[in-house]
Amino acid sequence: MSEELLELEAMAGAIVRALSAGERRSMLRKMAQRLALSQRQRIAAQRAPDGSAFEPRTQKTPAIPSRGPACFLYPSSSGVRRVIMRGFSWDSDRMMTGFDVEAGGIRSFHFDKVVKWLPVPEEYRGGGGSTLRRKGGLRRRAMFRRLSSGRYLRSGVDDRGFWVGFSGKASEIAGIHQHGLRDKPSLRARAISYPKRELIGATEADREMLINLLYQQLVEAALVLDV
Template sequence: MEDFAEIEAIAGALIRKLSSPARRTLLRRMAREIRTTQTARIASQRAPDGSGFVPRKARKPPAPGNYAVKFLYPRGGSPRLVLMKSWVHEGPLITGFDVEAGGIRSFFWDKIDRWLPVDRDEQNKGAGKFRRQGRIRQKAMFRKLRNGRNLRSDATDVEAWIGFSGRAAEIAGVHQDGLTDRPAAKGKPVRYARRELLGLTPTERSKALDLLLDHILAR
């Protein structure tokens, strides 16, 4: 690591010798390419040191409602009528087969405007079944956090950066440092396991040096 630090110091000196526009171009390319590898690593559910993310806590499979429900959603504005079959209520959400939409949909329980009576013919109305089978929770964590809208990169003529923006930055910070947060507005505080989303790997450090050398040799 000490030898690598010396190489990075030399690289820093070489970057400072470049013109301001050249530095900005190089640093922006570094940031963009490393963001790509960071995204791939997060998708593989691994921290920068190569260790796997702490998995989600296992939950008991929720029992689906054996009857249809009908409600207006959301509260306020112009709510629409929802007829839902084969549903589950888990945490802040109710998830099931939305007959009108023709597929699985989720709604916030506390944003339901009004519950309505369900007619007998609606109870028997044909619709697909909601087979959860753990598919939602089995998918990789941080799918939305790592998309291009939330995980950003850019550079000036003095630094390159890769990070999260907006609300995504708050959520990522909770996982990055293993902090306490509320999973829902009225939920109890929960301490989340530390899952290091951002951090340079040795491969990414080497990649940054390769990009610098390529830039200098191409001049």
Template sequence: MSELRALEELEAIVSGLLRDLSSPGRRQLMRKVARDVRKSQSDRIKAQKNPDGSAFEARRPKPKPSMGNYAVHFLYPSGGSGPPRAVLMKSWMRDGQMLTGYDIEAGGIRSFFWDKIIKWLGVSPDDQNKSGGKIRNRPSLKEKAMFRKLRSPRFLKSGANEREAWIGFVGDVARLASVHQHGLSEEPAKGQKAVNYAMRQLLGLSIEDREDLLDSVLKHLAD
């Protein structure tokens, strides 16, 4: 008998045993199952692996940020309902849709979305010669592990009742997670050409996960 077949038969036996539990007992067990599964899925995403143990397909290499050694001047929406403000930046870099540089008015490093810039303005000789801080390729701007935020309790939720336990992504990230889970196509940003994303299975139970769950359930029943 194959390992999977034996596992399925044991799961069927344990499922029958669960029916003998009281409703409060099943709720307690299902809550524990949900917590355990959420943790195992989060740990696996952190390890950048699919349920079968294979590694997530690596990101496509990103173009290196382009550095600017001249001043740029543009209108950008204000944070509230007020009029847009003029931004003068020195020592800037563009990384994809993000423009980061030293904002003269703010007196520090700031980032702006390229596609939200309302209008490019001319730069006077006086502004071109103004002093400004320098921006370097800081560690915070370097590439980090995929789905780092998605695996956090804020987005990866769990829940249970007396009949079932569940885990899943909530909010806007649920759509993003689905794109990667099934290897779908999507526009990276509004109006951009759709990109075919590699399948990276964020959620899924391996045989080891199922065996651990069975061990946990049997221990609960024995106690």
């Protein structure tokens, strides 16, 4: 870090101590929000704090298109419901993905959770997987899109400082990727090792941004306090 930033931090500390609790919280809240935004933008760019690119997502075995529709009973929140799928395909995790006729959209189901296979009704017989493939592409999107959203990547303040990070279940998931740990991708799957992808971490640019923001806030406060 440059000598200018060190000197600025020392000057800022003296003025921060002169602020009221409310003024400190207001300033720290703004800094936390700016840092959280910077973290989201970096994650969206698929970059680690040191500027290196995230290791790409592991390419799964290509899905095998089905030869026709399927009908089966599957557990649901209200008990067991009948599922009629058209244009479905399988992947290496024993997942079936296709158009759920009764739900009216693309859905995925665990093969091992099927309660009972049923004959396909006559009106739904025929048709392959072309419709599904035209609607595919979800896995080609950037990683951690939902995890880095404001719903999961949060910030907070108190009288002494601020924090930016994850909490609850999101914290557990983020920690696996942050440190490159092992976990099961699904309940019935085998545990695998995930590459280390640092989601949280302040860069030198973040540090300078926060110091500049702190300086601007303190200049305003100094004018009010006549420091």
